Amino acid sequence: MKSYKDLSPSLRTIMTPGPVEVDPRVLRAMSYPILGQFDPEFTELMNETMEMLRDVFQTSNQWAYPIDGTSRSGIEAVLVSVIEPGDKVLVPIYGRFGNLLVEISERCGAEVVLLEKEWGTVFDPQEIIAAIHREKPDIVAIVHGETSTGCVQPLEGIGAACREVDALLVVDAVATIGGVSVQTDAWQLDAVIGGTQKCLSVPSGMAPITYNERVEAKVLRRKTIERGLRENGPAATDAVAAGKPVASNYFDLGQLQDYWSPKRLNHHTESTSMLYALREGLRLVLQEGLEERFDRHKRHEAALVAGLKAMGLTLYGNPTCKLPVVTCIQIPEGIDGESVRAMLLNSFGIEIASSFGPLKGQIWRIGTMGFSCNQKNVLHVLGALEAVLLWHDAAITSGKALQAALSVYAPKEEELPC
Amino acid sequence: MKSYKDLSPSLRTIMTPGPVEVDPRVLRAMSYPILGQFDPEFTELMNETMEMLRDVFQTSNQWAYPIDGTSRSGIEAVLVSVIEPGDKVLVPIYGRFGNLLVEISERCGAEVVLLEKEWGTVFDPQEIIAAIHREKPDIVAIVHGETSTGCVQPLEGIGAACREVDALLVVDAVATIGGVSVQTDAWQLDAVIGGTQKCLSVPSGMAPITYNERVEAKVLRRKTIERGLRENGPAATDAVAAGKPVASNYFDLGQLQDYWSPKRLNHHTESTSMLYALREGLRLVLQEGLEERFDRHKRHEAALVAGLKAMGLTLYGNPTCKLPVVTCIQIPEGIDGESVRAMLLNSFGIEIASSFGPLKGQIWRIGTMGFSCNQKNVLHVLGALEAVLLWHDAAITSGKALQAALSVYAPKEEELPC
Numbered sequence: 135m136k137s138y139k140d141l142s143p144s145l146r147t148i149m150t151p152g153p154v155e156v157d158p159r160v161l162r163a164m165s166y167p168i169l170g171q172f173d174p175e176f177t178e179l180m181n182e183t184m185e186m187l188r189d190v191f192q193t194s195n196q197w198a199y200p201i202d203g204t205s206r207s208g209i210e211a212v213l214v215s216v217i218e219p220g221d222k223v224l225v226p227i228y229g230r231f232g233n234l235l236v237e238i239s240e241r242c243g244a245e246v247v248l249l250e251k252e253w254g255t256v257f258d259p260q261e262i263i264a265a266i267h268r269e270k271p272d273i274v275a276i277v278h279g280e281t282s283t284g285c286v287q288p289l290e291g292i293g294a295a296c297r298e299v300d301a302l303l304v305v306d307a308v309a310t311i312g313g314v315s316v317q318t319d320a321w322q323l324d325a326v327i328g329g330t331q332k333c334l335s336v337p338s339g340m341a342p343i344t345y346n347e348r349v350e351a352k353v354l355r356r357k358t359i360e361r362g363l364r365e366n367g368p369a370a371t372d373a374v375a376a377g378k379p380v381a382s383n384y385f386d387l388g389q390l391q392d393y394w395s396p397k398r399l400n401h402h403t404e405s406t407s408m409l410y411a412l413r414e415g416l417r418l419v420l421q422e423g424l425e426e427r428f429d430r431h432k433r434h435e436a437a438l439v440a441g442l443k444a445m446g447l448t449l450y451g452n453p454t455c456k457l458p459v460v461t462c463i464q465i466p467e468g469i470d471g472e473s474v475r476a477m478l479l480n481s482f483g484i485e486i487a488s489s490f491g492p493l494k495g496q497i498w499r500i501g502t503m504g505f506s507c508n509q510k511n512v513l514h515v516l517g518a519l520e521a522v523l524l525w526h527d528a529a530i531t532s533g534k535a536l537q538a539a540l541s542v543y544a545p546k547e548e549e550l551p552c
Numbered sequence: 553m554k555s556y557k558d559l560s561p562s563l564r565t566i567m568t569p570g571p572v573e574v575d576p577r578v579l580r581a582m583s584y585p586i587l588g589q590f591d592p593e594f595t596e597l598m599n600e601t602m603e604m605l606r607d608v609f610q611t612s613n614q615w616a617y618p619i620d621g622t623s624r625s626g627i628e629a630v631l632v633s634v635i636e637p638g639d640k641v642l643v644p645i646y647g648r649f650g651n652l653l654v655e656i657s658e659r660c661g662a663e664v665v666l667l668e669k670e671w672g673t674v675f676d677p678q679e680i681i682a683a684i685h686r687e688k689p690d691i692v693a694i695v696h697g698e699t700s701t702g703c704v705q706p707l708e709g710i711g712a713a714c715r716e717v718d719a720l721l722v723v724d725a726v727a728t729i730g731g732v733s734v735q736t737d738a739w740q741l742d743a744v745i746g747g748t749q750k751c752l753s754v755p756s757g758m759a760p761i762t763y764n765e766r767v768e769a770k771v772l773r774r775k776t777i778e779r780g781l782r783e784n785g786p787a788a789t790d791a792v793a794a795g796k797p798v799a800s801n802y803f804d805l806g807q808l809q810d811y812w813s814p815k816r817l818n819h820h821t822e823s824t825s826m827l828y829a830l831r832e833g834l835r836l837v838l839q840e841g842l843e844e845r846f847d848r849h850k851r852h853e854a855a856l857v858a859g860l861k862a863m864g865l866t867l868y869g870n871p872t873c874k875l876p877v878v879t880c881i882q883i884p885e886g887i888d889g890e891s892v893r894a895m896l897l898n899s900f901g902i903e904i905a906s907s908f909g910p911l912k913g914q915i916w917r918i919g920t921m922g923f924s925c926n927q928k929n930v931l932h933v934l935g936a937l938e939a940v941l942l943w944h945d946a947a948i949t950s951g952k953a954l955q956a957a958l959s960v961y962a963p964k965e966e967e968l969p970c
Contacts, residue, residue, distance in 0.1 A: 144593055153589060163559050167561060170571060179561075338820075362650075384621060400908065403571055405622060407574075410561075490818065
C-alpha cells in the first residue's frame with residue numbers, strides 16, 4: 135500500500151480573481167465538529183445564514199440560501215429552475231462568463247438570443263433595454279462582474295425594463311458579491327447568484343443565491359414533491375404541479391426552498407462544514423460593514439493600479455467600466471506570460487492568473503478580493519512582479535511601482551493629525 | 553446591525569445513517585490555508601485523491617474523482633451524463649433511495665421501468681437478471697445499501713447480465729463506501745457513486761464517483777467543449793460531438809474529466825477545503841485497511857444489535873439482508889418515537905434518526921458508520937436509549953443491553969493471552 139504524506143500545503147499569496155485566501159477565522163470555523171442536519175442547533179445556523187445573506191445581497195427577499203456546489207452550481211440551479219424548455223432567454227455577453235450563461239441556458243432547452251459586446255468593455259444599459267423591448271424575452275441573464283475581462287456591467291434600469299415585458303432578470307454576481315455593491319432590491323434583480331471563493335473569502339464549494347416572489351411564482355408552477363417523500367405514495371400525482379418539471383432534482387429550487395423553510399423537507403444533506411464557513415465569512419463581511427468593505431476594495435485597487443502604471447505596464451480594458459476587484463494587464467511584447475507567472479509562484483509564492491479564450495496569452499489578471507485584498511499583498515505583488523519582469527528583460531521602469539502604491543496608502547494631508 | 557454569536561456547536565454523539573462524526577484529523581485538514589486550483593501543489597493533491605479513490609472503490613478505472621456537491625449530486629452527474637432522453641432505465645426499488653434514482657432518471661428524460669420489492673427486504677439477484685433479459689434496458693440503476701430500510705442488495709451477477717444486453721450498471725454506494733465492501737471491478741459495476749458523510753466520515757459536500765470505459769464511451773459521444781473555452785470561438789461546432797448533449801453543464805462528466813485530467817481544462821473551481829477533507833478521509837481509510845475497516849463495522853454492529861435485542865426491542869427488516877452500518881428498530885407500541893429522539897438529543901447529546909415515507913413514525917434508525925462506529929458510542933447509545941425508554945414507560949428489559957454489548961466486545965477465550 136502506497137503511503138501518502140501528511141497534508142502540508144504551502145502558504146501562498148493568492149492574487150487571482152478567485153479562489154483567494156481565506157480568513158483564518160473562516161478556516162477555524164471549518165475545523166469545528168459537525169452537527170446533524172436536522173439538529174435544532176444546526177437549523178438555527180442555517181436560518182442565521184439566510185438572514186446574513188439577505189443583508190449581503192441587500193434584499194428583503196424571503197429566499198436567500200446557498201446551493202451546495204461551486205459558484206456555477208448556483209447559476210445552473212437558478213437557470214434550470216426558471217427556464218422552461220422553449221423559453222426565450224436574452225444573454226448580453228461581454229466576456230467568458232456570459233458564454234457560460236448561454237451554454238447553461240441552451241442546455242436547459244432555451245431559445246437563446248445573444249447580444250454581444252467587444253471584450254474589455256460593457257453595454258450601455260440602454261442597449262440592453264432596447265433589446266428587451268425588441269425581443270420580449272422570458273428571461274434576461276447577465277454577468278455583473280466579468281472576471282475574464284475585468285469589467286463591471288451597470289445594471290440600473292434593466293430590471294424595470296424586464297418588468298415591462300414580464301421577463302425575469304437573473305444576475306451572475308459571483309465575482310462582485312461582498313466586494314462591489316450588488317443592490318438586489320434597488321435594481322429590481324429577480325435572482326442573483328454569488329460566489330464564496332472571491333470577495334467573501336470562503337473556500338469554493340457553495341453558491342449563495344437569492345430570488346424574489348416573481349421567480350418563486352415560476353418555481354412553484356413547476357414544483358414536484360420528491361417521489362420518495364410523497365405522503366400518498368410514490369405514484370401520487372397530486373404532488374406534481376402544472377408546469378413542465380425542472381430537469382434537475384439537485385437544482386430544483388422548489389424542493390430546495392422546502393428544505394430551507396421551517397418544513398425542512400428532506401432533500402440533500404446540507405454541507406455542514408461549508409455552511410459553518412459561509413456563516414463565518416458572512417459574519418465577517420457584516421462586521422466590517424458593506425460600504426467599508428467596498429471602499430477597502432477600491433483603495434487597494436487604486437494602489438495596485440498606480441503601481442502597475444508607474445512600472446510602465448498597460449492595463450487591459452476600458453477604464454470607465456473597470457471592475458474594482460480584478461485588474462487586467464497587457465502582457466508586454468516579447469514576454470512569456472506563463473514564465474512570469476511560474477516564477478512569481480515558485481520564487482515568491484504569489485499566484486496571479488492568466489486568461490481564457492481570445493485573451494489567452496494576452497493578459498494577466500490580478501485579483502484584489504476579500505481577505506487577499508490588503509496592503510501587504512498589494513505591495514508584495516508589485517515588488518515581486520517588478521523583479522520578475524526585470525529578470526525577464528522586460529522594458530519596464532524600476533523603482534517606481536512601490537513608491538506609487540505607497541503614495542496611495544500614505545495618509546492625505548487632511549487626514550494627518552495636527 | 554444584528555450581531556451574530558461566535559460559532560460554538562455542541563459536541564454530539566451522532567449515531568444516524570449520516571452525516572456522522574468527522575475524524576478530528578479530517579477537521580484539521582479543512583482548517584489549512586488554501587491553494588489556488590491550478591497551483592501544481594493542488595493539482596498533485598487532486599491526483600492523489602483520484603489514486604486513493606481507486607483503492608477505496610476497488611477499481612483500476614482511470615476515472616475516479618469527486619463531484620463538488622452532496623451525495624445526490626454524484627448520482628445526478630452520472631445519470632444525466634449516461635441517460636440520453638428516451639433511454640430505457642431499469643430501477644429495482646426496495647426503499648426511498650431507489651425512488652430517488654427513479655425521480656432523477658425521469659427528470660433526465662428516461663423511460664423508467666420499475667421493479668419493486670417490499671421495503672425491509674431486497675431482490676434475489678436472479679429476479680433482477682431476469683428483468684434485464686426481459687426489458688433489455690440501456691441502463692440499470694440500483695442502490696447498494698438502503699439507509700431508509702437498513703438493507704443491502706447483493707450485486708454479484710447483475711453486472712454480467714448487463715453486459716449481455718449492452719446495458720450500463722449504475723450503483724448508488726453512498727451508504728456503503730468505506731464501511732461495506734464495494735467491489736467495482738469484480739462485480740462489473742460500470743459507474744459507482746459514494747458518499748462522504750457516512751462511512752468515510754468526511755463532512756457532506758462532495759460525492760466521489762468512479763466509472764469505466766463503457767461509461768466513458770457514452771460520455772464522449774455526448775461531449776461538448778464549453779462555449780467560452782472553444783479555441784475556434786464560441787460558435788465553433790467542431791467542439792460538439794454527435795450524441796444528444798448532456799442537459800447539465802455542472803454535471804457533464806465529459807467536461808469534468810477534462811478538468812480532472814492533465815489537460816486541466818477549466819470548469820468549476822474545485823472546492824479546496826472539501827478536497828483536503830476528502831483526501832485526508834481516504835488516507836485514513838487506507839491506513840486502517842479496507843478489510844480491517846469492514847470488520848470493525850461488523851463488530852460494532854454485532855454489539856449494538858446484541859444490546860438492542862437484550863433490551864427486548866425488535867429489529868426491522870429481513871436479517872439475511874441487513875446492512876451492517878444501519879440498524880432499524882421498530883418503535884414499541886404506544887411510544888412516541890420523536891419524543892424519544894428529542895430526549896436522546898437534549899439530555900444525552902445523542903442523535904439517532906427517524907425514517908421516511910411509509911416508515912415514518914414506525915422505526916428508528918441507528919447508524920454505525922465511520923468515525924462514529926466505535927465502542928464508546930455504541931455503549932453510550934445503548935445506555936441512553938434504555939434510560940430514555942424507561943423514562944417513557946416502555947416495556948423493555950433493563951440492565952441487560954450493556955451487558956450483552958460488553959459480551960460481544962469481551963475478548964474471546966482463544967484471543968486471551970496464556
